[in-house]
Amino acid sequence: MNNFDYCSPTRIIFGKDEQKKVGEYVKQYSSNILLHYGGGSIKKSGLYDEVVESLKKAGVKYTELGGVQPNPKLSLAREGIKLVKEKGIDFVLAVGGGSVIDSSKAIAAGAKYSGDVWDFYLGKAKVQEALPVATILTIPAAGSESSPNSVLTDEETVMKIGINFPALRAKFSILNPEFCFSLPPEQRANGICDMMAHIFERYFTNTPDSQVADKLCEGVLKAIINNAHKVFENPKNYDAWANIMWAGTLAHNGLLGMSRQEDWGSHKTEHSLSAVYGIAHGAGLAIIFPAWMRYVYKTNIGMFVQFAVEVWGIDYPLRDQEAVALKAIDKTEAFFKSLGLPTSLKEINAKESDFEMMAEKATAFGDIGAFKKLAKKDIIEIFKLAYK
Numbered sequence: 001m002n003n004f005d006y007c008s009p010t011r012i013i014f015g016k017d018e019q020k021k022v023g024e025y026v027k028q029y030s031s032n033i034l035l036h037y038g039g040g041s042i043k044k045s046g047l048y049d050e051v052v053e054s055l056k057k058a059g060v061k062y063t064e065l066g067g068v069q070p071n072p073k074l075s076l077a078r079e080g081i082k083l084v085k086e087k088g089i090d091f092v093l094a095v096g097g098g099s100v101i102d103s104s105k106a107i108a109a110g111a112k113y114s115g116d117v118w119d120f121y122l123g124k125a126k127v128q129e130a131l132p133v134a135t136i137l138t139i140p141a142a143g144s145e146s147s148p149n150s151v152l153t154d155e156e157t158v159m160k161i162g163i164n165f166p167a168l169r170a171k172f173s174i175l176n177p178e179f180c181f182s183l184p185p186e187q188r189a190n191g192i193c194d195m196m197a198h199i200f201e202r203y204f205t206n207t208p209d210s211q212v213a214d215k216l217c218e219g220v221l222k223a224i225i226n227n228a229h230k231v232f233e234n235p236k237n238y239d240a241w242a243n244i245m246w247a248g249t250l251a252h253n254g255l256l257g258m259s260r261q262e263d264w265g266s267h268k269t270e271h272s273l274s275a276v277y278g279i280a281h282g283a284g285l286a287i288i289f290p291a292w293m294r295y296v297y298k299t300n301i302g303m304f305v306q307f308a309v310e311v312w313g314i315d316y317p318l319r320d321q322e323a324v325a326l327k328a329i330d331k332t333e334a335f336f337k338s339l340g341l342p343t344s345l346k347e348i349n350a351k352e353s354d355f356e357m358m359a360e361k362a363t364a365f366g367d368i369g370a371f372k373k374l375a376k377k378d379i380i381e382i383f384k385l386a387y388k
Contacts, residue, residue, distance in 0.1 A: 098142020143252020190282025265369025
């Protein structure tokens with residue numbers, strides 16, 4: 001086990017009707033906030049009205065900024081920063097999924113910075129302070145509701161980059177599994193893949209004797225797998241959604257990676273893919289992760305055998321570890337397919353001629369990953385494995 005320093009200060013408020021108290025929770029921090037959200041789904045569902053009513057009841061003034069899209073855009077974050085500074089706003093409430101939350105964090109960081117917010121993503125500056133952020137989570141997937149992370153896309157350079165700073169953790173997050181009932185099938189599938197990928201990035205490690213983290217990762221993965229098809233069979237299965245929603249938070253609040261070296265090569269590879277093709281992050285991960293697994297499994301085959309046995313319940317003859325590892329990878333890919341996710345670059349009409357350009361974007365700041373270091377040539381090979 002490695003040394004670690006863990007602190008997750010985000011208050012998680014979990015359960016039915018908790019969104020109706022958001023005004024009370026926000027009032028503890030501010031009376032002048034930015035209400036940030038995506039498209040019209042929160043208005044169609046009635047959530048917007050509940051939030052506004054609660055804010056008004058608590059005497060909280062709000063300024064709205066909607067329009068967040070999947071793979072949140074730098075241009076909208078800049079617009080939000082300008083709005084916040086002009087109106088003296090000192091708190092950001094994100095109502096939506098990971099993209100809305102990531103955009104809110106960018107606005108919160110940029111509001112306390114004299115330069116351009118993109119400096120943080122390019123590594124030119126560090127987020128030392130940010131406006132407080134809170135969230136009402138509507139899509140369990142990204143884990144941004146309690147993570148210190150934010151991902152943003154610059155439309156001009158087609159660069160999608162993530163950052164990680166403690167100041168970006170939300171003050172509180174409201175999680176009501178009922179919000180998931182109306183999610184379309186593709187969002188259910190994308191979210192499940194996203195949270196599993198967050199665990200994979202922490203689980204596949206070369207750090208020895210990190211048994212507690214191993215079992216935490218395996219347990220949460222199994223809970224996701226056990227409940228995934230239930231929310232397709234019955235989209236209003238509260239208990240199944242509750243397990244998945246909580247799993248998505250645990251997958252990315254940092255706990256599962258404590259004591260071990262994390263990887264993140266697949267995420268950075270996928271960022272280059274979704275930046276170019278505009279696909280959902282979860283869909284991109286369903287394509288990239290099985291290909292990454294096939295490219296790196298020999299680096300530490302014992303980790304993949306453990307994955308096969310403890311997560312997928314695969315029995316194996318000890319003398320044939322490679323067959324077991326490959327069977328686990330096949331089962332992972334088959335699971336993604338069973339949710340309706342793409343698992344091939346051909347399925348999204350990706351072009352082989354784009355591989356080099358996307359690999360350059362993925363490695364723009366140097367080699368990526370830790371389980372196995374990946375240079376540009378390695379990323380190209382992973383794209384080739386995914387192009388089947």
